[in-house]
Amino acid sequence: TTPSRRSDFCKLSAQRARKRTLRKMAHPLELDAATTLSLPQALEEAEAHYLRALKAALARNDAVQVVAAPPNADPGAVGALFHALRRPLVYATDGTASCARAASAMRSSGCGVVVLTSRRRACTNEEVLSSARSDFEVLRRAAGRKSEDVPVKRRKLDACAYARAKSDADNADVIILDARLILDPRSRLALPDKAVVLFDDAVDVEGLARSLASVRVDEALLDRADRECARLDRKASKLETECNRDYVKVSQSKTTPPSSTCGVCGLDSVQDEDQDSTRIPGDCRRAHHFLRRVRTFIKHLKQSSKTCSAKAFLLELAETTSGETLAAFPRRLASLRNALKCQGAGPKALALDEVCAFARLVTRVPALVVDGKRLECLDARRALDELRFTQPLIVAATCAAEVVAKLLRCEPPEPALATARSALPVVVARGADQLSLTTAQGALRNDPTQARNYGTLVADVADSVPDNLVCVFPTAQDMESALVTWDSTGAMRKILQKKLVTCAVGSETETSKALEVFCRCADRGRGCVFFCAASSAALSCAIGCARTVIFAGVPLEPMSEAVRARLDRALCDLQLRESDHLAARAALMTRGALSRAEAVVLADQRFARAAHRNHLPKHARDAALRDGGSADAAVSALRARFR
Numbered sequence: 001t002t003p004s005r006r007s008d009f010c011k012l013s014a015q016r017a018r019k020r021t022l023r024k025m026a027h028p029l030e031l032d033a034a035t036t037l038s039l040p041q042a043l044e045e046a047e048a049h050y051l052r053a054l055k056a057a058l059a060r061n062d063a064v065q066v067v068a069a070p071p072n073a074d075p076g077a078v079g080a081l082f083h084a085l086r087r088p089l090v091y092a093t094d095g096t097a098s099c100a101r102a103a104s105a106m107r108s109s110g111c112g113v114v115v116l117t118s119r120r121r122a123c124t125n126e127e128v129l130s131s132a133r134s135d136f137e138v139l140r141r142a143a144g145r146k147s148e149d150v151p152v153k154r155r156k157l158d159a160c161a162y163a164r165a166k167s168d169a170d171n172a173d174v175i176i177l178d179a180r181l182i183l184d185p186r187s188r189l190a191l192p193d194k195a196v197v198l199f200d201d202a203v204d205v206e207g208l209a210r211s212l213a214s215v216r217v218d219e220a221l222l223d224r225a226d227r228e229c230a231r232l233d234r235k236a237s238k239l240e241t242e243c244n245r246d247y248v249k250v251s252q253s254k255t256t257p258p259s260s261t262c263g264v265c266g267l268d269s270v271q272d273e274d275q276d277s278t279r280i281p282g283d284c285r286r287a288h289h290f291l292r293r294v295r296t297f298i299k300h301l302k303q304s305s306k307t308c309s310a311k312a313f314l315l316e317l318a319e320t321t322s323g324e325t326l327a328a329f330p331r332r333l334a335s336l337r338n339a340l341k342c343q344g345a346g347p348k349a350l351a352l353d354e355v356c357a358f359a360r361l362v363t364r365v366p367a368l369v370v371d372g373k374r375l376e377c378l379d380a381r382r383a384l385d386e387l388r389f390t391q392p393l394i395v396a397a398t399c400a401a402e403v404v405a406k407l408l409r410c411e412p413p414e415p416a417l418a419t420a421r422s423a424l425p426v427v428v429a430r431g432a433d434q435l436s437l438t439t440a441q442g443a444l445r446n447d448p449t450q451a452r453n454y455g456t457l458v459a460d461v462a463d464s465v466p467d468n469l470v471c472v473f474p475t476a477q478d479m480e481s482a483l484v485t486w487d488s489t490g491a492m493r494k495i496l497q498k499k500l501v502t503c504a505v506g507s508e509t510e511t512s513k514a515l516e517v518f519c520r521c522a523d524r525g526r527g528c529v530f531f532c533a534a535s536s537a538a539l540s541c542a543i544g545c546a547r548t549v550i551f552a553g554v555p556l557e558p559m560s561e562a563v564r565a566r567l568d569r570a571l572c573d574l575q576l577r578e579s580d581h582l583a584a585r586a587a588l589m590t591r592g593a594l595s596r597a598e599a600v601v602l603a604d605q606r607f608a609r610a611a612h613r614n615h616l617p618k619h620a621r622d623a624a625l626r627d628g629g630s631a632d633a634a635v636s637a638l639r640a641r642f643r
Helices: 003-022 045-059 075-085 096-108 126-131 137-142 161-170 179-183 205-212 219-238 240-251 287-303 310-317 323-327 329-340 347-364 380-387 401-407 440-446 448-464 476-489 491-498 508-524 539-543 561-574 578-588 591-596 618-626 631-641
Strands: 064-068 089-093 113-115 174-178 196-199 367-370 374-377 393-397 424-428 469-473 500-503 528-533 548-552 599-603
Touching (some): 089 096, 205 374, 205 401, 219 240, 219 287, 287 329, 310 367, 347 380, 374 561, 424 631, 440 476, 448 469, 448 548, 469 539, 508 528, 528 539, 539 591, 561 578, 599 618
Parallel strands (some): 064 393, 089 196, 196 393, 424 599
Antiparallel strands (some): 367 374
16 A cells, blocks of 8 residues: 555544544543533542643633643643643643643543654654754653664664654644753744643643743853854755855845755655745845854854843944844854754754854843853743744642742633542651751752751651652762762661662763663562752752652752842742742642642642742641651551551
8 A cells, every 4th residue: 555545544534543442432522502611529629629630721811821720630630621621732741741641631632643753752863862962862762762762773664753743733632742842942943823722730831931931051052053164064065056045035135945855864854844924034034144144153252251240231232233133143054054964963953053143042041251251041921932833821829829820921810629549748847856858058068967857758758668769969969978878877878778879960971771670660569769960950850750849948049140140030020039949949849749640749848838838839838837847757647558
């Protein structure tokens, strides 16, 4: 059979299977003539409240909205709601493990689901996979991808895996993907016109949008980008005819479209259209002129070493390069690569992409340039506006929903209820010797008593709970100091008697190996303890394979120039106090554990205070007020939960 007949047969089979599953939906939502939602009695009150809030959000025309979500809300009910409303849903999660869980739940509700990945993850070129640092490819592979996410080998493909997923997504009811693919301003992800983008409650949209709109370069990266510019310059000198054609298109406010063949796997691909129709300035239309401007910008980045605002940084460049020229760097680079038929893969090409992203974002978002090498975005809403999505963005917030709405400049949502499947929150304010537990002012590093109490607590919890356990420290320095102290006091020996031990280190390769061991222990029934810092990229992957999570201290951000500038901006523009801002950010760091794990231990006396307690979900606030706060009571509650 031909490929077209085979694809028609697959579509027909999928439609028949969807009709059969619609008859036995897990959450059969129906709409009457007045478009009033008729919820079945099987749904819990918290989920029914959440679905009504989502339906009310669809009636508004706001570009970005925040809806308070209950922890562990069923994605199947959400998919059935949008299926009944006949609105395509783009469901953004915090990682591959969450994508697999949401896909299985929505398929059981009768929805046609497609898990969409990036081109770097869908194709099988090992050079691209090893250099895809922005996609955390190594960490995601270690988290255990399902069979539908892993592409088959290239010799078995008749088309690019990325193109196949994109074509399936056009006819799907629900598109499930990683939130980084949507929030990354470097990508050009085309979504269905009438779709609604819903972020899962475990996604920190405010922090992730700022992080992806920030760029960090160093001397080695700038050297690789400079060598890539020299290579493109030499190739442009050899292919003058193609460069002249590209110049004519750019002069007519057009760009050279990408090839219909994937530059990674060499198979039939799809064309990602450029949505930006602004005019490219005349000083970078010629290939040699554009590359000269880029190399001048790279030279300025190498020589600059002071901290200043984005406006001051642009004033320094005003004599050589205008802001309009800098903003056009990514579009002009993509058009030049398409004209020269160059692959945008490899370390040098990715380094040049980062430099061009730096040039564009410094002109578009409020930012702070630190030491001339780091661009730190200060406003998440401006970063979301830079994405230029016509689809409404709905943020489901579990923790600190009011503060998130204020930071994203949205209306404050109604408070959410807790489901019966919510995690068991346990607040520990006192250690085994009845002294206060805290990591404030580096107590975990400087006070041996605090380190000993935390070690005793982790050992007792590891003895009480089954399967995997994640222990989260505020910083990597706290983790290193605590592990050394526990090894000398004997707490680590007690932990090793019950479970294996792995930890996240600075190297991504070593962290991926540790995650692989951690996930394998969960599959084989052997418990394992995974130690990591709150800022680690492996945290969301580890929580997806754990039953219990311990926060050894409040995960506050270390104070830096960028954090100070962001706090001052929020205070001046939004009247958000510094204490409330920091407490809300600490609560948001626990959102993934409260939404995914079965039990969460908040081991710090500051969690019991009103400043931090008020930003937690309702059932966690009640637990902070109800529990006595001692380590013995926490261990007893965990043993009763997992008995």
